[in-house]
Amino acid sequence: MSQFFLAVITILCGGLFSLVLTGNKTLSRSIGVILISAGSLWGLLSSATSLMTGGEGVAAFSFLNVFEFVFRMDGLSAFFLMAIFLVCLVAAIYSYHYMDGHGSALGTAANYFFFSVLAASMALVVTAGNMISFLISWEIMSLSSFFLVIYNYQSEESRKAGFMYFVFSHVGVVFLFAGFGLMYGVTGTFGFDAAGAMPEGIKLAVFILTFIGFGSKAGVFPFHVWLPHAHPAAPSHISAVMSGCMIKTGIYGIFRVYTLLGLTTPAAGYLVLIAGIVSGILGVAYALGQNDIKRMLAYSSIENIGIILIGTGVGMTGVATGNSLMAALGFAGGMLHVLNHAVFKSLLFMGAGMVLHKTGTRSIDALGGLLKSMKITGTAFIVGSLAISGLPPFNGFVSEFFIYLGSFNGVGLSGGALVAGLCAIVSLAVIGGLALACFTKIIGIAFQGEPRTDAAVDKNEKGATMLLSMVALALACAVIGIFPAAFLNMALMAVGSLGLNMADIPLAPFGELTSNITFGAFIFLVLFILVAGIRALAYRGKPLAKSGTWGCGFTQPTVKMQYTGASYSGSILELFGPAVPVAEDHPPIQGRFPEKTYYKSQVNDVAEEQMNRRVVNPVLFFFDRLRWIQHGDTHLYIGYILLAIVLLLFFV
Secondary structure, X not given: OHHHHHXXXXXXHHHHHHHHOOOXXXXXXXXXXXXXXXXXXXXXXXXXXXXXXXXXXXXXXXXXXXXXXXXXXXXXXXXXXXXXXXXXXXXXXXXXXXXXXXXXXXHHHHHHHHHHHXXXXXXHHOXXXXXXXXXXXXXXXXXXXXXXXXXXXXXXXXXXXXXXXXXXXXXXXXXXXXXXXXXXXXXXXXXXXXXXXXXXXXXHHHHHXXXXXXXXXXXXXXXXXXXXXXXXXXXHHHXXXXXXXXXXXXXXXXXXXXXXXXXXXXXXXXXXXXXXXXXXXXXXXXXXXXXXXXXXXXXXXXXXXXXXXXXXXXXXXXXXXXXXXXXXXXXXXXXXXXXXHHHHHHHHHHHHHHHHHHHOOOEHHHOOOHHHHOHHHHHHHHHHHHHHOOOOOOHHHHHHHHHXXXXXXXXXXOOHHHHHHHHHHHHHXXXXXXXXXXXXXXHHHHHOOOOOOHHHOOOOOOOHHHHHHHHHHHHHHHHHHHOOHHHHHHHHHHHHOOOOOHXXXXXXXHHHHHHHHHHHHHHHHHHXXXXXXXXXXXXXXXXXXXXXXXXXXXXXXXXXHOOOHHHHHHHHHHHHHHHOOXXXXXXXXXXXXXXXXXXXXXXXXXXXXXXXXXXXXXXXXXXXXXXXXXXXXXXXXXXXXHHHHHHHHOOO
């Protein structure tokens, strides 16, 4: 644990020194990047070593001889720490050129300070060993990420996103307090060790309460409403950290509480599986309907949280039915997808950040043809898109394939396990198809074709640290996909901390099958690149004729004749009907010589609409009726205070 705490302290020093050296913006940024990167690398190496060696550690600190802060590292903690430190390392390096000229010196230093606090608090959350340590670390994580969301506080959009995130964070923590409070009331201790001895009914109640609290942070539908607002508002490297790491602390909490409670009832698995199916399908459907590139990636995060929960639900169902193979495959797939999503979603957010940094717009329909001038960014984004779509030979395929295997293993059972396996298989297939449609949309519209506006014309991709970070993550997507054995072993070691007897479960054939599929796809990809290279060499130096695409006799095409995001996804979204409502605004075309017209469409989030209608608007109406209390008279305010004190005296 000493190496872990030294890494955390190094990260915090990076943020603190960056704030102290505000007077010199370049030095402040450099110190922040160097120390946060060094601490993250240190933490990555120490957590990987701890996971591979099976080492565990405990550290306890007393506060005023009243409370005790306990931190414990096991296989589950070490695996999540690897994802946290990896993404924070790459994000810190990426930020050096991204933050160059991005805001004032004080704003940049504050960004690094809260970035370091966020990284450190996430690490403390996944190692917290009792309720006090966990909740304090959780609150620090929520507050630091709130300040990062409102980094561009001059923007009304950022302020709204920050407020929404703040509210949802604290509504979620209320459920965590309720769950932990119930646990404390039964066990009489702030520690987690006695949770397994509680009655089964209390265990299930604690799990449901904490699942809502953790689900709010993870972006589980319908508690996801804050996420599509907060992620686009934050700087792109912070969006990568929030999507790649922070929302995974909710997944960690679900894993940890499930492990501590030792639940054997199938109800927990069904709850998680249903939440995963709904989040996965609706998350990617909403992503498909977005025109904002970062908002689309935010909804895609909800989709991937759904995939992780599907794997987790399959694993829980396997435990409840006594099928250890189904449990191990489901848990391993879900666990590995935590790491895989951290890698490819960070890559995609960084690619979107480069696009935003150079073009100044997040609108997909305002882009086009970027692959011609931003080859490295475009290629890296394509790799991330293939990975997130679950296609071999990239990493997304490996984890989803293991979830498929676990689900197929459940089909061989009967009753609830059979239904759970079938639902998981069908939902994964639907999610995969929609994800492919979603990312072919953004690749085709933003990176291919012709520039739709001046914002996308002749853009460069200068920024060495930004390019280096994207290339490193793209290579990681390929390495994990082509050589998955080591990473599967890491996931299985993390699963081992859940109490399964891994030695008796024959997983080696499944690992070999996965490796063979991804390696075959890799050979095909290499051959394709080789043929393309030979063709390029053969035509080098030869004149090539270029002409416009044949337009059925029309000789003057314009960029407006290309597909838009709405036209590409409209027919698919129609399949989801009222669950994904599309609001259209276009006047009817009338007359032989119609006037200039327009077309606007927007996909409305049903959860957000219902929440506004049934919760937000009534609350605002109620408080509007109480505005007469706020009249500005100091004497009456003092009277309110005295009245409150007198009333409290009757109850204390």
